Amino acid sequence: MTLLHGAPTERPRVLSRGVRLVEHLRGFGTALALVGPDGVRLTYAQLAERVEQEAATYAGARRLVLLGGRADLPGVVAYLGALAADQVVLVAGEATLDGLAAAYDPDVVVGASGRRDVRSEPAHELHPDLALLLSTSGSTGSPKLVRLSAESLVANAAAIVEALGIRPTDVAALTLPLHYCYGLSVLHAHLMAGAALLLTEHSVVDDGLWREVREHGVTTIPGVPHTFELLERSGFADRDVPSLRYLTQAGGRMAPDRVRRFAELGERKGFDLVVMYGQTEATARIAVLPPDRTIGAPGAIGLPVPGGSLSVRPLPDDEAAVEPGVGELVYAGPNVMLGYAEHPDDLALGRTVEALATGDLGRLRPDGLWEVVGRRGRVAKVLGLRIDLDRAERLLAASGLVAVVADGGDRLVLGVVDQAGRVDRARVLALAGGVLGLPPTALALVVVAELPRLASGKVDAGALVVMSGPAVESVEPAYAGVSVDDVAGLYSAALGRRAGPADTFVSLGGDSLSYVEVSLGLERLLGHLPVEWPTATVASLAADHHVPERRWGRLVEANVVLRAFAIVSIVGSHANLFTLLGGAHLLLAVAGFNLARFQLTAAARTERVRHLLRSAMRIAVPSIVVIATVSLWTDGIGLRQAMLVNGITTRNWSEPGWYYWFVEAAVYLVLLVAALAAVPAFDRLERRHPFWLPFALATAALVTRYGIVGVPGDNLHRAHVVFWLFALGWATARASRRSHRVLLSVMALATVPGFFDEGARDAYVAAGLLALIWVPALRLPTPVVRVLGLVAAASLWIYLLHWQVYPHLEHQVPWLATVLSLAVGVAAWWLVERTSKRMGTWFGNP
Structure with a gap:
């Protein structure tokens, strides 16, 4: 489908695309294709057979496949098989599968634990040109994806083969993950050329890699700038690698001095250094620096890949370049992406991008080579001065100080590695201040043994700023250096x-x-x-x-405050300290709110159901244990209550038989949502209409709230009657617009009044719902927040146990009855929480 003997002149039909990929692989016959981490060797003919078999498992409609980009034999076969079957493949790191699954609801998920077919028909419309999706972040699983066509993959692979002169006799060590566009392009280009790939689990600092390199005659080792830093530290210059033809470098700018050192080392030892420049949005590579020009131009990115072109777009007046001739680099070529995707609906789009604005600042040098000098947005404003961070790094390097410069707001943060020797902080700050024209107070120095890096190997500038600590001394120390x-x-x-x-x-x-x-x-x-x-x-x-x-104080989420307030109102009303009924009904709305935020945020349908069932268990198990124990000495509490079936086996309210109605209702409602979520059609509907579905359920549930449908008897404490409140909380968590919140407010104000016999109870629940809808957080005194947190976290245990505490004191000392009920519940929660974690179990609140 993507890896052909040349770029296609016309887009083939769907079936032929898959057949052509398999035929392309089969065309190299007994030539070596892949060597697995365990030493297993596959010829191209064997690889073609496995890919064909994998493709055959994708019968039926074209679907979205979320695939963990594992660089081993099963991972490569799974990837090529999905492409050969004309599926749309979203390649991601294993750690980011859940987040991307939640964002894009794939039809098939292929991870380390195997393949899971979520559905046989596609949940989303997929454009016929779309073949591959990659995260813009490469390794962090950003929900913003790059949409790539099959033709883009072919064009870029062919361009790389030509620019690098890849031969069928080459063997590349694939040391990069496949969910990173650089690693994927290494796979594409070498398979296109009929070359071999060593799939290795070793790093370049491991002796195991170099044993494999010698054993399999590796000719090519790709790396990001951090790879070359590791190579220098691990004594690569002294290694004897006679089979090595060239090293390739991409994935970010490497310091010119290091580029020159490796190029000169290559001259002495008989290999080339090939510096490349690219972006995921260009399928991988944009430019290649010819090896014979590397030593003379170590800071250049080279020439556009075959079939592509670069140009400079002038910057707007408010972004005037600090150097002449500099503008934004714009790339055009057949490997430019179709466009971005930020939502499943975007997968139906065709081409929305013709030329790629790279976001990089660059220029055409007098020697005809292109050069990147910075990045749009990598400009800090310190003491009113605009400072180009890339240029600042170059100036510091020219002065003998190798540092990473990050924007710390009202200061620059300098990251310096201390492995070469102790860093003289005062000297470094004085030197940097002189070079950059800034006083020491506008600089922060972070000295580290290793610079923080993203999984792609690029320096994590955000983490570096965090490590530098607060910018002003008045900030509380707790905020400094969060790791x-x-x-x-x-x-x-x-x-x-x-x-x-x-x-x-x-x-x-x-x-x-x-x-x-x-x-x-x-x-x-x-x-x-x-x-x-x-x-x-x-x-x-x-x-x-x-x-x-x-x-002053601390910020706390409003639903935490509501949960604490509701349980206190329940206990205080029962203990005769005051009368404020309705707290349990408000808790059900909060439970629906939290269910939507947590259990229904899980990625796959089966995972959602599992989370919901676990949530029901965390309510039911401790409740059953407590109620069964209480029944040993309490008349009116028996098997019905202990088994949580009182509400479905009796009609009218009676005490103490109905004491635990809230627990029953909460368990039944969570189980109901779990049953609904298990239905594929419901799952798809909920993902497409996250607000309108629970709102519709709340509306439909009004037939039980108003007694249109139901059974005679108590109509305030049964799960099916109070479901409308639970669904309102669910919809509140999904309300993303002001109009949603207005609609929910109208519904709450229209449906709560009249549900209870007391107007105060109606007002309390309605006010609580409005607070849940409109107030995201509150700032309260720190001691108050601590108490609220304990009470909210222990709310289930307080509810279960307060029936055994307050009756002994409610007529004599109601305030003490209330405080002791809360304290006993908090103590029980603390004890069970700590014990259950040690035992590997975990029970919680609704």
């Missing part, structure tokens, strides 16, 4: 599971118990709470360095 380990440690402690940089609260199985602890902990760490924190990765939260102004 990935800090956030991961918080998640691990709260969720009882090991957390890594690519994990999210949702992917780790977080729900309404842990979110209270985690949200308050994050606010303390970061100084604020990002709106989308449940689906943000640990790494991105750690790099969120927007240090707030110093303010």
